[in-house]
Amino acid sequence: MGKGLNGTELGAGISQRKDGIYCARYVNRLGKRKYIYDSNLRRIKQLLKQAIKEDKEKASLEYDYTLNQWFDFWFENYKKKEGMSRRYLENISHNYDLYVRDVGDIDITKFKNIDALRIVKKALKVSKTAGETVRHTLTQMMEKAFLNDIVRKNVCKSIDAQPRNKTIKQPLSKRDEKMLLKGCTNQLHKDMIEFNINTGLRISELLGLSFDEVDLDKKFIYIKHQISDYPDDNGNYFFRETKTKNARYVPLNERALIILRRNIKLRQKQLEEGTHKRYYKQHSDISKELIFVNTRGDCFTRAGFHSVLAYIKDRAIEDGYRYDCKNISPHTFRHTFATRCMEAGMTPNTVSTLLGHTSVRMTLHYVHNSIDQFNDDIVLIESI
Structure with missing residues (x-):
């Protein structure tokens, strides 16, 4: 049981640094030590309790990845091995870096459908091609994550493809x-x-x-x-x-x-x-x-x-x-x-x-x- 700077008992797994910040630690289901930091003792106890609860709920999931980490693994080990052209692969990587990378340092299990929808809409404001590329990339990588027991479901699957303005096909007279x-x-x-x-x-x-x-x-x-x-x-x-x-x-x-x-x-x-x-x-x-x-x-x-x-x-x-x-x-x-x-x-x-x-x-x-x-x-x- 940790103690605060003034000697008070803080609770199991909680300690206080010299700068006053509280640190909560626990070992997750995969045997990895995890840390949580906050300046408020009451709040950090709540965060620790929530983190332990969420970890137990993920008992069937075998790995921990951030969204970015999973994209990099998926891109290297799945997409590149499909024999796609260099230009096609560069396009996928470029659009991910442009629209997803900045918000991708989150636990992949916490990535929600609404998060994906916001990202796709942001890309669509630039072009339909960019929006469709991002949607397709997120859907494919999350499907592989689901098949590998990294997430419980593919949250991107329900995002509809943007309808294209299809031209009417006609033969030449x-x-x-x-x-x-x-x-x-x-x-x-x-x-x-x-x-x-x-x-x-x-x-x-x-x-x-x-x-x-x-x-x-x-x-x-x-x-x-x-x-x-x-x-x-x-x-x-x-x-x-x-x-x-x-x-x-x-x-x-x-x-x-x-x-x-x-x-x-x-x-x-x-x-x-x-x-x-x-x-x-x-x-x-x-x-x-x-x-x-x-x-x-x-x-x-x-x-x-x-x-x-x-x-x-x-x-x-x-x-x-x-x-x-x-x-x-x-x-x-x-x-x-x-x-x-x-x-x-x-x-x-x-x-x-x-x-x-x-x-x-x-x-x-x-x-x-x-x-x-x-x-x-x-x-x-x-x-x-």
């Missing part, structure tokens, strides 16, 4: 396609867009199309990989598995064949002559395997292709043209391919296979009633 291709000042850009419309490849599959995936004699391409979204730690882009982790065959129509033959011939000539030799030190290791490359002879990035497409699209708009398709993106070409395949009489199962979908149900989201088909079908009303 023939008129839109003609104007888009007309706005191309670079033959390569024109070929990439037209090839994408005629094959329905994902943008990462198009940019990662390599010589060994092409069979011109049998008129098909064998999609077995896609290009990474971000470079690795050495600044190199690399091949990774397709989205569904399955390879697939995509047949080539005559237009796609012409485009592919032209670009393979051009690319082989560039490699033989070393047209981009002065840039070779900056190239990704896979650049020599690619059919479509940028002006430096290196990997064409997603951001680069999006920028090119935006410029081409805006040229027609500046000239007064109004697209039937309101939101044109690289993914629009995939929707266009799917819609035209169905209109040509293909079964949903075949279209699903060509797109590399895991289910026909997903494919149906890619099929729309194009304006061209709608105008043709209207004529049929006379037969009713």
Whole structure:
């Protein structure tokens, strides 16, 4: 039993320092000595009693972590081992440090739903992306904490994701396609867009199309990989598995064949002559395997292709043209391919296979009633 500076009995586990501050100590369920400090004797007795009670209530929990300590452990031992890109991991770490780190030095078992909600709302004031990243991070790390008996429940699970302003997906009309291709000042850009419309490849599959995936004699391409979204730690882009982790065959129509033959011939000539030799030190290791490359002879990035497409699209708009398709993106070409395949009489199962979908149900989201088909079908009303 401790004594105060004036010699009075303070109670079990309580002592008083020379500066007058009271110190209460106890051993928790894990055998670790814990300390509580306060300037008021009555209050420290209450805090000690509450701490011992809370520790007993956590009898089923096997570890003690602060929120920050658990994030660091989770990030290092779980997230990094999932094979995510460096850029993705940096984004998670950056947003946690920005919005959570300052308030994360608390017992993880005392982190409440309302605390998480406040943090997410703070991030949402900056951007929806930041808010969603923080919400997703907190939910994932708390779920692992729950599975490891560090907390009794995932208090972040009930926080709803913020609804996104989803754009309406539409295919290109023939008129839109003609104007888009007309706005191309670079033959390569024109070929990439037209090839994408005629094959329905994902943008990462198009940019990662390599010589060994092409069979011109049998008129098909064998999609077995896609290009990474971000470079690795050495600044190199690399091949990774397709989205569904399955390879697939995509047949080539005559237009796609012409485009592919032209670009393979051009690319082989560039490699033989070393047209981009002065840039070779900056190239990704896979650049020599690619059919479509940028002006430096290196990997064409997603951001680069999006920028090119935006410029081409805006040229027609500046000239007064109004697209039937309101939101044109690289993914629009995939929707266009799917819609035209169905209109040509293909079964949903075949279209699903060509797109590399895991289910026909997903494919149906890619099929729309194009304006061209709608105008043709209207004529049929006379037969009713």
